[in-house]
Amino acid sequence: EIVLTQSPATLSVSPGERATLSCRASQSVNSYLAWYQQKPGQVPRLLIYDASNRATGIPARFSGSGSGTDFTLTISSLEPEDFAVYYCQQRGNWPTFGQGTRLEI
Amino acid sequence: QVQLVQSGAEVKKPGSSVKVSCKASGVTFRSYAFSWVRQAPGQGLEWMGGIIPRFATANYAQKFQGRVTITANESATTVYMELSSLRFEDTAIYYCARVDHGYYFHYWGQGTLVTVSS
Numbered sequence: 546e547i548v549l550t551q552s553p554a555t556l557s558v559s560p561g562e563r564a565t566l567s568c569r570a571s572q573s574v575n576s577y578l579a580w581y582q583q584k585p586g587q588v589p590r591l592l593i594y595d596a597s598n599r600a601t602g603i604p605a606r607f608s609g610s611g612s613g614t615d616f617t618l619t620i621s622s623l624e625p626e627d628f629a630v631y632y633c634q635q636r637g638n639w640p641t642f643g644q645g646t647r648l649e650i
Numbered sequence: 651q652v653q654l655v656q657s658g659a660e661v662k663k664p665g666s667s668v669k670v671s672c673k674a675s676g677v678t679f680r681s682y683a684f685s686w687v688r689q690a691p692g693q694g695l696e697w698m699g700g701i702i703p704r705f706a707t708a709n710y711a712q713k714f715q716g717r718v719t720i721t722a723n724e725s726a727t728t729v730y731m732e733l734s735s736l737r738f739e740d741t742a743i744y745y746c747a748r749v750d751h752g753y754y755f756h757y758w759g760q761g762t763l764v765t766v767s768s
Binding site: 546577579581588589591594595598600601632634636639640641642643644645 | 697750
């Protein structure tokens with residue numbers, strides 16, 4: 546099983562600032578990695594797939610990069626609605642998720 | 651528009667089974683695969699398995715092999731997940747999701763809370 550490790554566990558930032566979230570895979574997943582946002586009481590929302598492709602309707606302030614084992618989700622200028630938990634997910638093998646990064650003010 | 655509507659919350663005893671349904675609408679059912687993902691209280695997301703309805707073939711995460719069965723009824727455009735030998739730690743929200751872009755999850759059901767309690 547491919548293990549995804551996200552860092553940091555919690556990231557404290559302010560609206561308007563840039564946020565950088567990391568996801569590291571235990572073995573190469575090529576570019577087969579996605580990012581999801583989940584707010585309390587809501588279902589996960591697909592943000593990015595195949596490392597850098599924004600899903601339909603996702604604002605341009607969200608961007609993804611990386612390949613192999615190291616990936617990054619960047620939110621260029623945080624809006625109040627961006628404070629949530631973010632998960633990465635790989636599809637290089639059976640799907641697995643990272644443990645999440647909580648983005649808080 | 652795509653909608654995945656799941657069955658309601660369940661309370662089950664340890665050792666029993668639960669079957670959760672997920673009805674799809676607004677989608678060509680047989681053109682997609684569907685998966686089940688669960689989330690224990692305050693925890694992360696865990697993929698359980700998936701199915702391609704037109705082939706009626708399912709695959710499962712190793713952790714759940716032998717305990718989970720995923721099926722589909724094409725005429726009812728519904729996918730099912732049955733989990734047996736329930737344990738307290740199976741208490742979670744269970745989500746169905748449509749598989750897109752390879753094996754990612756763009757559309758999700760609203761979730762079904764399964765509580766295992768004696």
